[in-house]
Every structure is written in C-alpha cells, then in structure tokens.
Amino acid sequence: MVLGWHGIMLSVDGVTKRHGCRAVLSDVTFEALPGRVTGFLGPNGAGKSCTLRILLGLDRPTAGTALIAGRAYRSLRNPLRTVGSMLDGSGAHRSRTARNHLTWVARSNGISKRRVNEVLEQAGLADTGRTRVGRFSLGMGQRLGLATALLGEPAALVLDEPMNGLDPEGIRWLRGLLRAQADAGGTVLLSSHLMSEVAEIADDLVVISAGSVVAAGPLAQVTAGYDTLEDAFFALTATTPEGEGR
Template sequence: MLSIEKLGKRRGSRVILADVDLRAEPGKVTAFLGPNGAGKSSTLRILLGLDRPTSGTALVHGRAYRSLRDPLRTVGSMLDGPGAHPSRTARAHLAWIARSNGIPRRRVAEVLEQVGLAAHGRGRVGGFSLGMGRRLGLAAALLGEPEALVLDEPVNGLDAEGVRRLRGLVRAHAADGGTVLLSSHLMGEVAAVADDVVVISGGRVVAAGPLSDVTRGHASLEDAYFALTGYERAEGA
C-alpha cells in the first residue's frame, strides 16, 4: 500500500501541493494524471524521500521511505531516466545498485531480459537511445523484486514493442499482488492498464477512484481528463 494523506508543499508563498490524498493498493495499477506543473513529480519525490513535505504524510506500507531498510526490496522507482553515468555499462550500473541493497547478482541478467536489454548489457549508457534509457531505469526499479513500483512517465521514448512489454510487466506485477503507481500523459495507454485513477490539477486532487467512475459521463479517459483539469475552459477562454 502506498498512502498519501493531506500532503502539502510550499516554496515560499507558492503552493505546490494542497491537501493531496492518494492511495495505491496491492493488486492494482493506479494511474496518477495531471498537466505539467500540476504537482505529480513533487508528490512522487516526497513519497520516495527525495523531498520533504510542508505538511501531511507519504508512506510506503505504513512507513516513511527514509526508514526502509534495503528500500529497493520494498519499492522500485523510475523517475528521471536511467540515473547511470554515461561511461558505465548497463550491467555494471545494475550490479552496483544490487550490491548496495543486498540483491543477488543473478537479478542483473534477469531484469535485463525482462525489459528487453539482454543484448545490450555490455553497452555503455551514454550510447543508449531515450527508450533504451527508460528500459534501463525500469530494470533498476525491478531489480529488488519489490512489492511496489512507482513509475513516472515510464512510456516516454519507448517504441511499440517497449510499450507492449511495459504494459505486460505492470499488469503482471499487479496480478501477483503487487502495487503499481504510474504517471503518464498518454491517456490511451493509461486506460489500457489502470484500475484506479487519481487526477491532480493546480496541486489539488480533482478526481480519484476506479477508472469506470472517473470516466463516467465522458466518451473516454482523455475527455474526462480535459474536463477535470479545466483544459476545455482554458481553450475556450
């Protein structure tokens, strides 16, 4: 369970987040949607201990991320690309992450195979395309066989095969009882994988619930998203 309650974040007089509530439950894929600047990345960074809130709580299985021992065994995340030095190989990058969290070395080959990078394990990250970098980031997230996955724009840069592979991985993770929280701007892809949806706009949650509830009365998730975030009003102004 990933649980965020009454989360607030200010930078000076600017309100980044205001009373954000979010729950991502085991056995489900929860999509976290919102325009650029809405507060998605700030929320995820606080959840993963990379930033501190002004108020409220963000917990991973009832505990703050910073208090987790061997955190990659509990929650795997992908935020801003592979996070690897360009001169390192994909295999070396994953190997040091594994060592730092007490993860068996065998997992390196396994996750490279899972994400479709088995043939590129000895390739230097600096030569990777955007999509290959995203695959490497996903491999790092999967490395500790975590109970929860937190993925920020995981589809960005992936080709059709990569998108299909990612879809299968997140659905399989949820089917095995794992928790998945992902953000994306691709509404069609979200609609294909999500069980629950949380929509944020202007630092506030404007809708949350099962996909069918959030889209009720709208032709598609995209239409619901535009209506909920005020896009249609802005376009008509």
C-alpha cells in the same frame, strides 16, 4: 514474477508543499492499493513529480505524510526490495555500462548479483549489458531504468512517464509487465501523459490539478459521463492555470 511480499499500500495523506508563499501541493490525499494499477494524471506542472519525490523520500512535505506500507521511504531498509521506482529515466551515469550500473545498485541494497542478468533479460537488454549508457537511445535508457526498478523484486512500483521513448513493442511489453505485477498482488503507481495506455491498463485513477486532487477512484467512476479518459481529464483540469506546481 515473484514478489518479496504482498499487501503494500502507498498512501499520501494531507501532503502540502510550499515554497515561500507559493503552494506547490495543497492537502494531497490518495491511496494506491495492492493488486491494482493506479494511474496518476495531471497537466504539466500540476505537482505529480513533486508528489512522487516526496513519496520516495527525495523531498520533504511542509505538512502531511507519504508512506509505503505504513512507513516513510527513508525508514525502509534496502528500499529497492520493497519499492522500485523510475523518476528520471535510467539514472545511470553515461560512462557506465548497463551491467555495471545494475551491479552497484544491487550491491547497495543487498540484492543478489544473479538479478542483474535476470533484469537485463527481462528488460530486453541482454545483448547490450556491456554497452555504455551514453550510447543508449531514449528507449534503451527507459528500459534500463525499468530494469533498475525491478532489481529487488519489489511488491510496489512507482513509475513516472515510463513509456517515453519506447517503441510499440516496448509499450506492449511494459503494459504486460505492469498488469502482471498487479495481478500477482503488487502495487503499481503510474504517472503518464499517454491517456490511451492509462485507460487500457489502470484500475484506479488519481487526477491532480494545480497541486490539488480533483478526482480519485476506480477508472469507471472517474470517467463516468465522458466518452473517453481524455475527455474526462480535460474537463477535470479545465480551470487549471498551466504551469502551477511541479
């Protein structure tokens, strides 16, 4: 894997998000470092998606900053060359083919058309490039979303539930991909509910509950004193009213 450049740090500093009188996020602060996979965990509604949307310039914080290599996402030129992301599956229109979707995304970010074939192959979609997205299974849609994230050969990846719908072979492929990204000096921020997979691949953890960070640090530090990551997660989030934040 060839990265565009090294040393990208993702930083979220004092991010607060309010909707009227309700705080969705409260002073959220953490970093995702190059050369490491950072697992981003929290119950449904804890504020994970909101945090990632702010980091990727899809929403604005009430206070605080979320930066990619020291810059706001909106200020990045051809951002897919710096950070690849997947928040809502493939993001492709159902009437488009996988190849057409990737081609227009590549063109919009000044990415060589050759990358379309490369990422279709990398994501295991080489034989389905001319298939309309509406005919894709959930797993194929996830693979297309990952192919889109990889188009610009970015040094950072931000992925929300990328393993949803993948079969065991797909999960194994993704695990290897993310490990290779980090080992090559890239930065990976991974949100997932699959504790066993996060425990196997993550170097660092950030745990968010009711819109606030309740734990952050190396995997061994966050899970110290617990038998499993799952045990640590439930203990750390036990007082969270389910459904707060989003």
